[in-house]
Amino acid sequence: MSTVLDTPAPTTPTTRRTAEARMPGFLADTWNVMVRELKPVFREPASVLFAMVQPLVFLGLFAPLLPEVENGSALQWFVPGIVAMTALMGASFTGANLTQEIVTGSHERLLVSPLSRSSLLVGRALKEVVPMLMQTAIILAVVTPFSFDLHPVGVLVGMALLSLFSIGVGALSFALALVSKDQEWLFWTVQQTLIFPVLLLAGVLLPLEGAPGWLSAASDLNPLTYVVEAERALFAGDVPVDTVAAGFLGAAIVAALGLLVGLRAMNRSA
Structure with a gap:
């Protein structure tokens, strides 16, 4: 009568890689990707200041033209729009980094890594979020001495x-960058064509x-528009x-649509 020993099955490299890929989980993978993307920002914080040139120029040129209001300062109306504009422009530029990664081949190397594509996106x-918070802090530090009432909870x-x-x-x-791939001009053409109508229709500057009626309908x-009004x-x-x-509903719709389209484009990328 033979006895079968319960010996563990041999662990192959493929099995180890699969286990290692599952162990961290989606949250850990997402955190690692975010930290990786933030390293250039922390290594070169001057890039955040460089991105502040346009909003600060807008504040410097438009603020003196703002009409006087009876209660408070016109900056209370203008500054939230500039903050929203900074968030929109900063987030819309981020696909440009991905176009560079596609050209250099680093994006393809990430796709074959144990990281899930959803965590990559x-x-x-x-x-x-981090550069946006840093830029908002700079804007508020600049305008608060000039009759801008700071309400920390609301901020x-x-x-x-x-x-x-x-x-x-x-x-x-990022989805636009994936669709554009090697055609960087296509990314910038679509991005620049869309961003300014979106800003103007939200009543950021005026x-x-x-x-x-047609303009009001487009704004609705x-x-x-609803994000700026809430801000x-x-x-x-x-x-x-x-x-x-x-x-929050408008922001949630944009977030859900962006993640849905982005994940679909990421899963289709080769």
Whole structure:
């Protein structure tokens, strides 16, 4: 009578790689990708300051032209729009980094790594939150001495709202970069064609009260419109439930759409 010993099955390299890929999990993979993407930002913090040139120029040129208001400063209306503009532009530019990775081949190497493609996208999208927070802090530090009333609680809620919005825009930017692949001109053409109408239709620089019907209808279809309105209310220290809820709903729609489109493009990438 023979006895069968319960010996463990031999562990092959493929089995080890599969176990190692499953052990960290999606959250750990996403965290690792986000840290990887943030390293250049921390190594060169001047890049964040360089990205601040345009919003600071807008503040310097437009602020003196703002009309006087009876209660408070016109900056309370203008600054939240500039903060939202900074978040949109910063997140929409992030796909440019991916186009460079595609050209150099580093993106293909990441695709064959144990990291899941969903974590590659979500980690990269989350990375956009940190520069956005840093840039907002700089803007508030600049304008607060100039009759801008700072409401910390409202600002914190507003930053959570913009973080959700930035994740969606960042994911859409990465999807555009994946579709463009080696045609970098296509990425910049689409990005520049879309970003400024979105900004203007949201009333970032100019109020849209009294606008023609077609322009008002286009503004109502723009999710950024509701984000900007919520930011202005929060930065003023008010919390109107309907306005803030509409802002979070608009940001959530952008985030969901961005992640859905981005994941689909990531899974199709070779």
